[in-house]
Amino acid sequence: MNIIVVGAGIAGLSTAWALTKAGHQVSLVEQGSIPNPLAASGDHHRIIRRAYGASTGYGRLITEAYEAWDELWADIGETHYDPRGFICVSREPGDEADEYREGLEAGGYPFETVEPADAVTRWPFLEAGSFNYAFFSPEGGALHCRKIAAGLVRWLKANGANVYENSKVVEIDQETGTATLESGETMQGERVIVTAGAWVLKLFPELGFELTTYRTAVVYLDPPADLKAAWEAAPVILDVGGKTDGYIIPPSGGAGLKFGSGLHKVKTSDANWNRQPVKGEGEAIRNLFSPPMARIEEYAVKEVVTCAYTFTADERFLARALGKCLVVSACSGHGYKFGAAVGRRVASAVQADDTESLISWLRAETV
Secondary structure, three states: OEEEEEOOOHHHHHHHHHHHHOOOEEEEEOOOOOOOOOOOOOOOEEEEEOOOOOOOOHHHHHHHHHHHHHHHHHHHOOOOEEOOOEEEEEOOOOOHHHHHHHHHHHHOOOOEEEOHHHHHHHOOOEOOOOOOEEEEEOOEEEEEHHHHHHHHHHHHHHOOOEEEOOOOEEEEEOOOOEEEEOOOOEEEOOEEEEOOHHHHHHHOHHHHHOOEEEEEEEEEEEOOHHHHHHHHHOOEEEEOOOOOOEEEEOOEOOEOEEEEEEEEEEEEOOOOOOOOOOOOHHHHHHHOOOOOEOOHHHOEEEEEEEEEEEEOOOOOOEEEEEOOEEEEEOOOOOOHHHHHHHHHHHHHHHHHOOHHHHHHHHOOOOO
16 A cells, blocks of 8 residues: 555654555655654653553553564664663652552562662662652663664665655645645545644644643753762653652663653643743753652753643543544653554554554553
8 A cells, every 4th residue: 555654753653664564655754854853752762661550451561562662673773772670759658659569560560669768778869758668670761762763764764665854744635645745745645644743633623622732841950970870870760759740761872861740731732832941941840859859959950852742631542543544643641662562553453444453452452
């Protein structure tokens, strides 16, 4: 088939990869450069981990995610995964870190509970007396997004796919499979796969009752000199407990120390809105992490990176068949880890014309 993929974040890149491997003629169209720093998957690194609440099903789905990443590494000839494990810090009974621990217990996945005194000794950036317990799992780490994107683009071009950067799609005719570019040019495919992230509502506003767009940001920090070695060796911090909804990725893959919090987001109707950092934004994000991070005021802000995400009400993937189009929307800010697996599943669904099975898998209902 002749297939157009709109959007070259991790879902679009992986879908193009899987479809090209299956022998289809693929045209991948991206409104910016690849990787696009404005895209949800355009930052330096993202977390992969098995920890989810016990009832979600996504913990089990990680097995397939790892298998798909291994297939992708073999194809591009590079591995862009830093398997340093992850920790969670619980500050209140029933907080998200506590839920993650329960999910690991229910699934029989490996982790080690660490008492507060021992945790502060192992990870001296934690503040003594500010949390109930921590736990460490060796199964997880950081994926290097920009390196993955660059490797996939090279592979796609070498294997016959058409890759169009800086080519913005402004309209899609669902019935004919025609994509119209901002330049006025048109492209036509037997199928059109739309993985446009936070920009999907510009093409399909009718999905606005299912998808909500948020503007958010992360901050890159320079830690105190005496803590730099501890951060270089640290696991990923998946959750800092309490109500912060905060995660931290240590320096990895050439990128610096990154802090991000689910509290720092604003609903917007436009993915391009307010994409320049505002004064004091980095410090505001940083300060959400005290407690349990010690000496937070000593961390210097190096860079603030804004982002736009789409969320569903239940924070699961969304897929909708609309005429010749298949729209796939990312998993509410935590879908990158499944990127390679999503690409393979979307490709299989297109070939089998079986969107319902794809939806069930994306929602972790048939794992």
